[in-house]
Amino acid sequence: MRPRHTGFCFGVRDALELARGALDDGREVVALGQVVHNATALTQLEADGLRQAAELPAAGPARVVVTAHGAAPAVFATARERGLEVVDTTCPLVRRVQRHARELAQTGWPVVVVGHVEHAEVRGVRGWAGAQVEVVAAEAEAEQLPWSERRGVVSQSTFPQDQFRRVVAALGERTGELRVHDTTCPVVNQRHREAADGFLDRADVILVVGGRGSANTQALAQTCARHRPTHQIEGADEITPDWFRPGQRVGITSGTSTPDWVVDEVEARCRAL
Ligand code: SF4
Structure with missing residues (x-):
């Protein structure tokens, strides 16, 4: 069972679209950190030419993606000085x-x-x-x-x-x-509320799907763990059958940077157990 909202929030979805758009013309594109905290989605972006870096490139003409987490004004100023084109995907x-x-x-x-x-x-x-x-x-x-x-x-x-x-x-x-x-963030707050409002009560075991580097996924897993046995996983291949006993109800929720299809795969895997 799932609560009403899982998968990407609008901030991550829009950031991902902008990052994909930046890859359109074959120019070097560097993301300052992870555009999305999901290994599969990141691998796809890397295959399309996105490179991840902690620092700005030394000089243009690379295109730089500021992630949904935003960046300090000094980062934008330095990028301008170095002739870098910035694709700003900071969440509103x-x-x-x-x-x-x-x-x-x-x-x-x-x-x-x-x-x-x-x-x-x-x-x-x-x-x-x-x-x-x-x-x-x-x-x-x-x-x-x-x-x-x-x-x-x-x-x-x-x-x-x-x-x-x-x-x-x-x-x-x-x-x-x-x-x-x-x-x-109201989207994150809503996921915590949905977890507290009945979802947790109806499940015996909870799976929280999301990247280990995702702060909101970790916080959601901590909320769930206060009420039910909880496992934070990045994808279906991390599920261990020993976590469940016959007849138990499994609740599946996700952080805001987890693609819906990853949550779908987790649900399919649970149903197949
Ligand atoms: S979790 Fe909230 S603040 Fe963060 S990107 Fe999504 S909508 Fe924006």
Whole structure:
């Protein structure tokens, strides 16, 4: 059984289309990170000529894809200086995080990003804030911050909303005045809600399909694991029959960068067991 929504979110779907479009004329195309957290989809893109890199190429005329996670303004400026053409696939919901972070910083609010410091989106958002930015991923980290008269808060888009609220409450204890923008992604929030609203209750075992590098897949798997035995897998070939007993109901959900056909394959494999 599946909840109502699985497969790609609109942000990843649109980013993938733009990246595919960039490959149309045979020019060298370099993606700054993974366009999609799925090995099969990435292999297809690589076969079509997409190269993945952590840094911008030294010079043009390569075409550079900024992924749905976005990038700092300095990345765009350097690309221009080097004569690189940029295909910007930043998700509109990530732009919203960047915009709020920049506005907060420009209006004198010390910025806190609730998220994971090493995540590509958070690195980009810090760049848009263009100032000293605190990054916290848990209540315990917020409790360690020094007292501040004011703080402006945004969230990494894929950060779980319930955890975001708990971190904000902890920040409130360390801050005189908080200005909070809940920039968690509604698509991710919906998947967590659907997991909590009955889907988990009806399943005996849960499979969460998505890349191991996908933050929202990991968070969804953690939510599910609090209620049911849960396995996070990247594809059908990782399913182990020992996970199930006869007659058990298997719930299948996915992160937002998992293609629908991968979820279909997982369901077909389960039905064949
Ligand atoms: S998960 Fe949300 S923020 Fe991330 S790409 Fe998808 S729609 Fe955009």
